[in-house]
Amino acid sequence: MQRLIGFLFLAVTSFGVIAQEEPFQTVITPAFSPITWDRLVNADAEPENWLMYSGTLSSQRYSRLNQITTANVDELELKWAYQIPVIDRAETVPLVVDGIMFITEAPSNLVAVDARTGGIYWRYDHEMPDDILICCGRNNRGVAILGETLFMSTLDARLVALDARTGNVLWNVAVADYKAGYSKTAAPLIVKDKVVTGIAGGEFGIRGFIDAYDAATGERVWRTYTIPGEGEPGNESWAGDSWKTGGAATWITGSYDPDLNLVYWGTGNPGPDWNGDVREGDNLYSDSAMALNGDTGELVWHFQFTPHDVHDYDSIQVPILADINYQGSQRKVMMWANRNAFYYTIDRETGRFLVGKPYAAQTWAQGLDVNGRPIRVPGMEPTYEGVLVSPPIVGGTNWYSPGFSQDTGYFYVTAFDGEQEFFKRDEDYEEGQRYTGGGGRYTQPMDAFHSSIRAIDPATAEIVWEFPIQPRSSAGITTTAGGLVFTGSADGFFFALNARTGEELWHMSLGARVHAAPMTFAVDGKQYVTIASGNVVYTFGLRD
Template sequence: MRSIHSVLHALPLVAVLAGASFQPVFAAPVTADRLVKAASETGSWLTHGRDYREQRFSPLQQINTETVDQLGLSWYHEFESTRGLEATPLVIDGVLYTTGNWNHVYAFDAVSGELLWDFDPEVDRAVGIKLCCDAVNRGLAAWGNNLYMGTLDGRLIAMDRDTGKPVWTVQTTDPDKYYSITGAPRVVKGKVLIGNGGGEFGVRGYFSAYDAETGDQVWRFYTVPDDPAKETSPILKEVSSTWSGEWWKLGGGGTAWDSMAYDPELDLLYVGVGNGSPWNREIRSNGEGDNLFLSSIVAVRPDTGEYVWHYQTTPGEEWDYTATQHMILADLEIDGQLRKVLMQAPKNGNFYVLDRVTGKFISAKNYVNVNWMTGFDENGRPQIVPEARYGTTGKPWIAAPSPFGGHNWQPMSFNPETGLVYFPTREMGFPYVPDTNFDPGEKKVNLGADLNAAAMPQDPAIKSAIKAATKGRLVAWDPIAQKEAWGVDQPVPWNGGTLSTSGGLVFQGDGKGNFKAFDAQTGEEKWSWFAQTGIVAAPVSYSVNGKQYVAIMAGWGGAVPLVVGGELLSESLATKTNRLLVFGLGGKAQLPEFKQVNKPLTPPPATADAETVQFGQKQYQTYCTTCHGDSAVSGGVIPDLRYASDWTFQNWEAIVLDGLYKNRGMVPFDDVIDATDAQAIKSYVIHRAHQTLQELEQRNKGETK
């Protein structure tokens, strides 16, 4: 019997829709006027942040503080893949469009959940080595009758909205370099805007505009200057004075890997810029200069890419304090004057309110503990603590926030009715230790900071103290008073983005698998639903035929689960079950029975000497941490090597050096390590497995007393 999936692909779309329960409205093209007026199209979600202001506020009220207890699952779709889900769905004319991991695209009947079409761009899994933070994608853009997506291998693809078939494809990056794309495009006046990632791998950042109809490149804006002898851009020639040495040979960084916003009235496009490459400014720029436009918000003209203004959140950044986090545009009355503002809570721990007309600093306040700076001068420049410059001092610095940020990519929302911004925060420190063996030719993660020295200590008391100090929180922030209005503690530090509604609610998923609704005024929990997996994406709300729905992509993953591992995420829920969940009042759908499977820990004998294990630890922290987790403790996205099978340990070299699992994303590392290194890493992993066994045995003895 043919599946519904295959039948849908075989039939014309008209026939599919005619036979479905869904009664679509006319599928109108997404025009410039429609995007500008997206806020008034209350039942749709037309662009990444619902409208150009990126407020992620739904004016729908059917689901509210009084009715939310009637909310139930209307339908769901289970995905085959098991990596993180970070996408924000689009909902246009009764169809929900979303992306899974490895850039798989799906279109669903937004009422019934029927799969209308799907498209797999067939990204080579070997590009996984170029990804800092999981095989994720944050969503699509729409224009005319097309959808647009950036891929992990650097392509920008236009797809027909009715069929999913590719219309055009353009390679936006040099495939021989360590670029990637995880962010959602935006479309402004017929131009598709896209940036890229790779700031940890020695690349030069930029963002570009492509003609939505043809795929032709219209303009490109580089975020860091080239060799002054070759640089042709007037603005980049000017800012090259904020750099020193031969930074261009190391790439410089500054990738624009996520957030953008657009003001149609001012005709300004705002783009968030990322970290330096390498992190360590002493290596990157002789320890000198602000290094523009790293960690900056840059405003340009969308027609030409012409520079208008910038504000740098972290001058001379060397802590991975990106300014790529979500930006929100709003009009706020400040000191009796209505101001057009841009708001952002970047990684560095401060909440910023800027004048979006001029880029001038209005105010900022730390939303988590911050120790790298002491305050701001009158121009909004942070006063950086000299000791925080670990590259310059040559001494370790335990910084707050960590490189994972006080807030990361997870979208915020702004409710104009409460005047509050809602976003997930985290308290997490990190030891920045200068790398005395920095190799500029290194092809893998090359930060100028020693990840081996920064590994989690194995002393149980120290681990316990670090875990106690690491916290997650949902915060409602007053951007005028620059203070927290209310906050809710969460079980883990890595949680989902938010949606706020005119129903007086804030929706958010957490790392323990709970999808919740809170009172937007008070933070009181009004509703909770168990999603069977950790959630990191942000919800959306839409309506069809007068009924309101709330949708969320539920799938555990992203940077912290990959790199930090389970030591600090022991309360998280990593089940490798990925779903799109859609809720409505009176929903009666049920998920399959939840079963938590615990794999036995049965490592081979530990026979290596201490010197080999120590060397293996160094190699592991250098090459394996960013996927398999710090100190060989996985966060549940990539397999935990301590629990590897006998077959895996027996075929270790074939996997690590020969690329046996290349088609799964585990590329060969024979260009940076040899057989001796590989065996040492295996010895370290086995050693860690036996350490874990001892800890479990001691814990079990304590529980039975």
């Protein structure tokens, strides 16, 4: 409550200054108060801030800010742009804390700027070895904050804690050996006094895990492997020793339910990706949602979307948590549009499958059985010659964040209707070498395919509306109490849709692919919306 009063006071002060039309406006350095765990749990109550990668622990990416609405969104104008000095694609979702914005850059750098102007406070350039092994680009998607400390993953598989006021390094620990193909790209998630974080490297035969570190010291508190070890339940779902190099990486940020004390995290493909012959069995817990006890990391339940995956259908999506009316009763659910082109609503207390249907073009499964397990179409496994399958390797969707609106009750996802020829190859595991067992090839130009923003009713898994865009988009989604869905497109547009109808209300060409999710915040009583496109972070607001 005190926080909210502070915010209102600032807003009033600011408007006062404008009303008096003073020629020289005093720049007030925004207050920066420590981010307690309680504030993170109630992040939705201070919508002027964007306190974690997915906005709130439930990852809905729904903001209560309602200054920008369906009626005035077409008045948005550019307020400032920040050029990232290292040329690469930006996948960052910045945080905003009391008027200060924290932007991550490729390969693993961080800059703090004034959220109203883009002016720099400080920057941190992570010292990077020159022999890192990465599969898919030098990306970093964001940071986490607790107290006055920021936590960042780095490409050389380290976790770094930085003082939020100065960028000074507080601690810097190795999470795994980068020389064996481990790397880190995703924003960590704060759970109480711990920093929970995943690992990338599923194309290098790693054994995936989810870790928790003491936020104060950097000491590891728990590690849960995504592939059970010898003697553990589930290990028998891997033929021979294949579990040791089975991948199941955890390269996107999870979610947390404080009432259930459960951490929800998606896991990636089993390795090698496209040759399943060497790893017969379901390959638990690859391509799964894992629900872990937040204090101990103990596995409470799991749901495997794609048993024995041979198409690289990672379950690397951000789980969205919400309480919805399902068949007449209020249920705690988890919503998940999977890379395998099926949408799922799952009971997040038990992991029980409730409903699921395809939301994008797919040819690999006839449907889902009553437990949500896919019923496979025979002959869709990769071959040496190649076999045409939907969705393609990039999936019906991928790592980019979906959204949920508390006003409409709809789930929103960027969907791709494509197809690709899948090949398999015979490969032996060698540490530090790629271990994928094949690949894919498009047989048509990309322009022959189709992408859409789709709104899904989580109670039925039915598509309510869709808005077509050029293929293949990799932009995330943010929703607001102004009735809006903000997202981007592959051809460089940032745009706003009516969350209820899908009608386009505003668009702006930013000139380069949008590879990130938007976020929204307010300073001095004014709402802004920020998106990275190409190598630039843009912030928009209403006309003054």
